[in-house]
Amino acid sequence: MSLRANGRATVNGIRDDMDRTQINGRKRQSSPLMPAFMVSAPGKVIVFGEHAVVHGKAAIAASVSLRSYLLVTALSKSKRTISLRFPDINLTHTWNIDDLPWATFSAPGKKKYYYDLVTSLDPELVAALKPHLANISLEEPEHVRKVHNNSAFAFLYLLLSLGSQNFPGCLYTLRSTIPIAGGLGSSASISVCLAAALLLQIRTLSGPHPDQPFDEARLQVERINRWAFVGEMCIHGNPSGVDNTVATQGKAVVFQRSDYAKPPKVQPLWNFPELPLLLVDTRQPKSTAAEVAKVGALKKMHPQITEAVLDAIDKVSEGAARLIAKPDFDPEELSSLEDLGRLMTINHGLLVALGVSHPRLERIRELVDHEGIGWTKLTGAGGGGCAITLLRPDVSQERMNKLYESLEAENYGRFETTLGCDGVGVLWPAVIKNGTGEDDVGGQEIDQEKFLNAEGIEGVEELVGVTGEYGDRDAWKFWRVED
Numbered sequence: 001m002s003l004r005a006n007g008r009a010t011v012n013g014i015r016d017d018m019d020r021t022q023i024n025g026r027k028r029q030s031s032p033l034m035p036a037f038m039v040s041a042p043g044k045v046i047v048f049g050e051h052a053v054v055h056g057k058a059a060i061a062a063s064v065s066l067r068s069y070l071l072v073t074a075l076s077k078s079k080r081t082i083s084l085r086f087p088d089i090n091l092t093h094t095w096n097i098d099d100l101p102w103a104t105f106s107a108p109g110k111k112k113y114y115y116d117l118v119t120s121l122d123p124e125l126v127a128a129l130k131p132h133l134a135n136i137s138l139e140e141p142e143h144v145r146k147v148h149n150n151s152a153f154a155f156l157y158l159l160l161s162l163g164s165q166n167f168p169g170c171l172y173t174l175r176s177t178i179p180i181a182g183g184l185g186s187s188a189s190i191s192v193c194l195a196a197a198l199l200l201q202i203r204t205l206s207g208p209h210p211d212q213p214f215d216e217a218r219l220q221v222e223r224i225n226r227w228a229f230v231g232e233m234c235i236h237g238n239p240s241g242v243d244n245t246v247a248t249q250g251k252a253v254v255f256q257r258s259d260y261a262k263p264p265k266v267q268p269l270w271n272f273p274e275l276p277l278l279l280v281d282t283r284q285p286k287s288t289a290a291e292v293a294k295v296g297a298l299k300k301m302h303p304q305i306t307e308a309v310l311d312a313i314d315k316v317s318e319g320a321a322r323l324i325a326k327p328d329f330d331p332e333e334l335s336s337l338e339d340l341g342r343l344m345t346i347n348h349g350l351l352v353a354l355g356v357s358h359p360r361l362e363r364i365r366e367l368v369d370h371e372g373i374g375w376t377k378l379t380g381a382g383g384g385g386c387a388i389t390l391l392r393p394d395v396s397q398e399r400m401n402k403l404y405e406s407l408e409a410e411n412y413g414r415f416e417t418t419l420g421c422d423g424v425g426v427l428w429p430a431v432i433k434n435g436t437g438e439d440d441v442g443g444q445e446i447d448q449e450k451f452l453n454a455e456g457i458e459g460v461e462e463l464v465g466v467t468g469e470y471g472d473r474d475a476w477k478f479w480r481v482e483d
């Protein structure tokens, strides 16, 4: 395949550019302007084990088909600015590259490399960024500024850790189809996009490309994941890393991080069953940081009781992993679903005991239970956000419609989404080929204006979605980590 964008030929997506890159520490002598490119990462659903996973227990999470998309556009060499355009949260901000605290980030003992494992934020580096975050969105109310600050903080920490003062001027434009603060991993998804984009820009990733060995693909995904975790630490304080892991790797995983100084144990579930799930949004935003802190406070107050609840959640997650791995587990059979559903009900009850439910989540349970439709648990941090319902196979359309009507009447949202989707992907250069007449010549170049003007979630998906009206969009490439 050969596309042309900004006058440069590419073969197999980004491979032609990247193959000439030295990735073992040596960089190219001169770097011509990069073409505009995009990265994308999915959101996630935690099927079992949220909160317990922060305290070293196992969790099962699956990626969803809702995604974030980040467009990176290089500016001409004379423009020494970096701009964020994050319209979902109404954030626009520009920094002068030469004003940023590069020296602090590259001081002896502080400098980090693209292959490092960073497990905590450095307070001195955080302090050095403060003045550069202080004047963002001054005209906005405090709660909006907090959201803007979190996203900008994640971006700056990654940029200064991975980049250097000769970083090129760039525009970063981000749009997401994942509800923000809804428990579906919006922060992890944007952290993965930011980490992947910056690692690509400093030319430390040589893929994805179709004939890449699995081990090489895994190493690259692991590097993106490590830096996405740093973004997550900036946004929500004390993440377990499950969200960024599943958003990077895609599909589904059993995840456990017993020792925060070491990488987590991640068991991919390549054959995660196609569970009949309904995803309901309370439309009650929550703060992951606050919900995680709540459980931390409970553990301090009642260490033994809380540990016992977390242990019980661990057992539930282990039981669920064993159950879905059984050869006779059939997601279309009532008996299999009953077994899994029972575990979901127990998991939810234990989350209620930890104090992270919300009356609007309990109301979803009531409505679902009343119609005898399935088994419900909150997903993600709780305190609002979303719930998942595992549907019984024998429910009539009439009862489903009744539930939908009640949910609508009480201002709940519903998501049609698939579980177990691709992880982080790259569109290099930012050219979409749809196979229509206009595109036969070489595809449609995506620029900032087109991307910003795409209307709503449908518009974004139609313009740049990894799957389009014509099926999968071949121009999007994914690291293939699956044996």
Ligand SMILES: Nc1ncnc2c1ncn2[C@@H]1O[C@H](COP(=O)(O)OP(=O)(O)OP(=O)(O)O)[C@@H](O)[C@H]1O
Binding pocket: 086, 088, 089, 146, 147, 148, 150, 151, 174, 175, 176, 179, 180, 181, 182, 183, 184, 185, 186, 187, 188, 190, 235, 236, 243, 286, 287, 288, 289, 380, 381, 382, 385
């Ligand atoms: N589309 C977006 N554009 C810019 N920033 C975003 C976007 N989506 C998420 N964020 C950042 O992530 C924060 C939300 O993260 P938070 O962890 O609270 O929720 P979540 O990731 O959606 O839920 P959970 O962690 O429970 O899965 C926002 O306050 C914002 O800083």
Ligand SMILES: C[C@@](O)(CCO)CC(=O)[O-]
Binding pocket: 046, 049, 050, 051, 052, 053, 054, 183, 185, 238, 239, 240, 241, 242, 243, 288, 292, 380, 381
């Ligand atoms: C609540 C939590 O367990 C899941 C949030 O999606 C937090 C985390 O794992 O980082």
